[in-house]
Amino acid sequence: MNNRKKAARPCRVTATPKTSWVSPAPASRQRREACALAVVSHTQGGGLRWPGAMMAVTRDGTAAGYVSNGCVDADVIGHALAAIETGKADYLVYGAGSPFMDIRLPCGGQMDVLVAPLTDPDAVARTHDALTARTETSLTITRDGKFTAGPVPADRTTSWDGDTLSLxxxxxxxxxxAGRGEEAIALARLAAAGDLPPPSSRPTTIPSPAPGPRASRQSASPRRNPCPA
Incomplete structure (x- = not known):
């Protein structure tokens, strides 16, 4: 017997590691578009992402960020779409103890994901603004899907406090x-591949010196004979 929940509709994975989860949430607020957040709330054993990893999903199935690999992300997107339709949060378990027998995690690990429709876009927008200003911040989500942009947790961790997940x-x-040359350019390319913000200074190659006039093989003045007769 298959106990898997049915998603609202099939979808494709459109999230990429180079897309931040905060991108669609403020934008969807401006467009008044429905959105849901999926948050890794607990992990045990091997896993791709730590607790606090997030993925945002809009009503058309567009996703930003990722919580695991393709199979898990595709299923999470389906549940996020269902949460948008029903307006209710959902708590998912993958791996050990999961009812989803066809989705497995490596090394017998376990990952819990809280999926909640975005009921307070302003809270997420404030979190987005703080991160854009390079300031640490926090976001709390209850099991029933209430969002709050709160102060930074005293222990600076992502953890549950009763029915509230503090991120x-x-x-x-x-x-x-800093600097110029091929080494700086290679470092900037590595940063771009690692999804780091663009470097504050753009390294450039050192221009090759312009070729000067070739020295004449004959001197302008006759060479003096060091051994006069």
Whole structure:
């Protein structure tokens, strides 16, 4: 007997590691578009993401961020779409102890995901603004899907307090590249591949010196004979 919940409709994985979860949430607020957040709330054993990893999903199935690999993310997107339709939060368990027998995690791990429709876009927008200003912040989500932009947790961790999940959020690591040359350019490319913000300075190659006039093989003045007769 298959105990899996049915999603509102099939969907494709459109999230990429280079897309931040905060991107669609404030934008969807401006467009008055429905949105849901999926948050990794607990992990045990092997896993791709730590607690606090998030993915945002809009009504058309567009997703930003990721919580695991393709199979898990596709299923989470389906549940996020269902949460948008019903207006109710959902709590999902993958891996050990999960009712989803066809979705497995490596090494017998377990991952819990809280999926909640975005009921307070302003709370997420304030969190987004703080991260954009490179300030650590926090976001709390209750099991029934209530969002609050709150103060930074005293222990600076992502954890449950009763029925409330408190997320400690920090800005992405920033890279400052100083200098010029191929080494700086290679470092900037590595930063871009690692989804780091653009370097504060753009390294450039050292221009090759312009070729000067070739020295004449004959001197303008006759060479002096060091051994006069």
């Amino acid at each position: 400690h959020l920090t800005p992405k690591l920033a890279l400052r590249v």
